Amino acid sequence: MAKTRVYLDWNATAPMRPQAKAAMLQAMDLQGNPSSVHAEGRAARKIIEDARANIAKAVGARSADVVFTSGGTEANALALVPGLRRNGDVATRLIVSAIEHSSVRSGGRFPVEDVQTAPVTSSGVVDLERLRALLADGAPALVSVMLANNETGAIQPIAEIAELVHAAHGILHVDAVQGFGKIDIDINALNIDLLSVSAHKIGGSKGTGALILTERLSGYEPLIAAGGQEKGRRGGTENLPGIAAFGAAVAAHLDAGAAAMARMQKLRTKLETGLQAVTPEMTVFSSDVPRLPNTTLFSAPSMKAETAVIAFDLEGMAVSSGSACSSGKVHASPVLTAMGVAPETAQGAVRLSLGWDTTEAEIQYLLEAWRSLSNVLVRSSDVVG
Incomplete structure (x- = not known):
């Protein structure tokens, strides 16, 4: 693409x-x-x-x-x-x-x-x-x-x-x-x-x-x-x-009705499955409870959110380090802090959120880009632990 x-x-x-x-x-x-x-x-x-x-x-x-x-x-x-x-x-x-x-x-x-x-x-x-x-x-x-x-x-x-x-x-x-x-x-x-x-x-x-x-x-x-x-x-x-x-x-x-929400959920599943195939050690927050069908907040070992957001942007993708109302401020997310997430994990949290005209091709584009970005942003799995 x-x-x-x-x-x-x-x-x-x-x-x-x-x-x-x-x-x-x-x-x-x-x-x-x-x-x-x-x-x-x-x-x-x-x-x-x-x-x-x-x-x-x-x-x-x-x-x-x-x-x-x-x-x-x-x-x-x-x-x-x-x-x-x-x-x-x-x-x-x-x-x-x-x-x-x-x-x-x-x-x-x-x-x-x-x-x-x-x-x-x-x-x-x-x-x-x-x-x-x-x-x-x-x-x-x-x-x-x-x-x-x-x-x-x-x-x-x-x-x-x-x-x-x-x-x-x-x-x-x-x-x-x-x-x-x-x-x-x-x-x-x-x-x-x-x-x-x-x-x-x-x-x-x-x-x-x-x-x-x-x-x-x-x-x-x-x-x-x-x-x-x-x-x-x-x-x-x-x-x-x-x-x-x-x-x-x-x-x-x-x-649009329920079909639009179901389509977003399907795309999010493709997104998360693809990310985890490349980086199995990553964390998807709140994945064990019901979530909005369009939202993925994830972190990976050693990844810094600020660096990741810039790297995605340079590759043509607009993503977030969390709430837009707090973007640009270097501090731990109050949400992740309240959840008891370790600071070293919270500091790498990147949010991907989809909408009604997000396409499968766009998800595939991100996943292809992640294969190379993860080599720079994420500590290799053989070093983990």
Whole structure:
């Protein structure tokens, strides 16, 4: 195969879907403010409400529960607010898992002294017994757990977590930014109270997201109250082009259905099998638990992630050393540290993430390149130990 660019960093951001780009350009030509009552304003409002309906359908929520934001980080900040009520119980403290995105680990609007951390197992999933103990030791809590980890792809046992949280009179927030569009989500079947999603992970534009705030909750306080937009839950004129693109991207995802996810899983299996055939001593993190169908985080003896990412790039492949929000910073991954991974193994972790138009030829191209790259990046197996 001739040298080309292969994009395998979809967990950092997905390329815009053609449908999303077309919807965004069309919305840019509209003149009306969505809050205006004239014809131009109503046309803009219809685009927003159609997008809201698509997002609600994708997660089994009511359209009225979808609040548009500037992205997943803001959606998380909106969710993490003291004083939320569910069935009369008030959440006065926050529990977050040890592998959360930095926007959740920061604690939102909770004082630092009211934030606790729930440990995870060596497989990268929440330790349910440790969470149970935290819930029993104090007042009702708002618990924030991601649907699937952005680095390892490990899918969290949300239904079981919801059962524990609600039995302790708590509230459950789920950051679904990475899982949205890669696995099925039913907010009611999983008994989730708040759900964060983002547009650019599913093929929409950057700078748009949403918080699904279910009717089971009360006591919500917006970050931006002025203006009255989004039913007073998030002030400021809505980002019409971004929301239009978001809605179109979700519609395209719904049209693709389960077949697209199954295809990604098949390609990931080919990828991991091929890598391990060349480097049998490599580690694939969270391989013993359910993972996103598109995500592989691996490490090999003596490999340095920074060097590996550059080497892949020079060979025409975009990969990541982990979370894009932490790229360029030389420190151990908080996710791998929480999993108890040895520093010398964690420092070599490279993430490969696939998307809806990743091809078998691109996977084969990477595997062929790995045969030569591994000779430079990885300590030979006869030296191991």
